[in-house]
Amino acid sequence: GNSVTQMEGPVTLSEEAFLTINCTYTATGYPSLFWYVQYPGEGLQLLLKATKADDKGSNKGFEATYRKETTSFHLEKGSVQVSDSAVYFCALSDGSGGATNKLIFGTGTLLAVQP
Amino acid sequence: GAGVSQSPSNKVTEKGKDVELRCDPISGHTALYWYRQSLGQGLEFLIYFQGNSAPDKSGLPSDRFSAERTGGSVSTLTIQRTQQEDSAVYLCASSLVGGRGYTFGSGTRLTVV
Numbered sequence: 001g002n003s004v005t006q007m008e009g010p011v012t013l014s015e016e017a018f019l020t021i022n023c024t025y026t027a028t029g030y031p032s033l034f035w036y037v038q039y040p041g042e043g044l045q046l047l048l049k050a051t052k053a054d055d056k057g058s059n060k061g062f063e064a065t066y067r068k069e070t071t072s073f074h075l076e077k078g079s080v081q082v083s084d085s086a087v088y089f090c091a092l093s094d095g096s097g098g099a100t101n102k103l104i105f106g107t108g109t110l111l112a113v114q115p
Numbered sequence: 116g117a118g119v120s121q122s123p124s125n126k127v128t129e130k131g132k133d134v135e136l137r138c139d140p141i142s143g144h145t146a147l148y149w150y151r152q153s154l155g156q157g158l159e160f161l162i163y164f165q166g167n168s169a170p171d172k173s174g175l176p177s178d179r180f181s182a183e184r185t186g187g188s189v190s191t192l193t194i195q196r197t198q199q200e201d202s203a204v205y206l207c208a209s210s211l212v213g214g215r216g217y218t219f220g221s222g223t224r225l226t227v228v
Contacts, residue, residue: 043206043222103158107156
C-alpha cells in the first residue's frame with residue numbers, strides 16, 4: 001500500500017543554518033505530495049504541496065520538489081529561524097483513483113532551531 | 116465557521132468509560148476526516164466522510180470506535196469502553212474536495228487513566 005517515510009528527529013540546527021528533511025514515498029499511480037507543519041500548541045497547517053512530477057512547492061522560504069525518479073519530496077530551507085521550530089509532516093494523497101483521497105502521513109520530524 | 120472547531124480540547128476519562136469527541140467543520144466543506152496522533156507516531160487515518168457517500172471506515176482500529184456525521188456537517192467520534200492505548204490527540208480535518216487543502220482543527224487530547 002501507499003506509505004511515506006521521513007527522517008527521524010529531532011533535528012537541531014543553529015539559526016541561519018541550511019535545513020533538509022528527507023521524505024520518500026511508495027505509491028501506485030500519481031499522488032499529490034504535501035508538507036504540513038505543526039507549531040507548538042497549534043494544529044497542523046499546510047506548508048506546501050506539489051501535484052505532479054517535477055513540480056516545486058514553496059512557501060515561507062521552504063521548498064520541496066516532487067521527484068518521481070527517486071520517489072522523494074525532500075523539504076529544504078536555506079536559512080532557518082528560531083520561529084521555524086516545529087514538527088514537520090510529509091504526506092501524500094491517495095488520489096490515484098482511490099475512493100477516499102485521504103492523506104497518508106509520515107511520522108513527523110521535530111525541528112529545533114537554536115539562536 | 117472560520118475554522119475547524121473541535122471539542123472538548125482536553126478530555127480525561129477512566130478506563131472503561133465511553134467518550135464522544137465533536138468536530139464542527141468549515142461551512143460548505145463536503146469532506147471530513149478523523150485522524151489520531153499518538154506520542155512518537157505519525158497521524159493515523161481513522162475515518163473519512165464525503166458528502167452522502169458511505170464513509171471510509173478502513174482506519175478504525177477496533178469496533179469500539181465509531182463515527183457519524185449528521186446533516187453533512189458536524190461529526191462525532193465515539194470510543195466505547197476506553198482503554199489506555201486510546202490516549203492520543205484526535206484530529207479532525209475538512210476540505211472542499213477530498214484530499215486537497217485540508218484544514219485541521221486543534222484536536223482533542225484524550226487521556227485514559
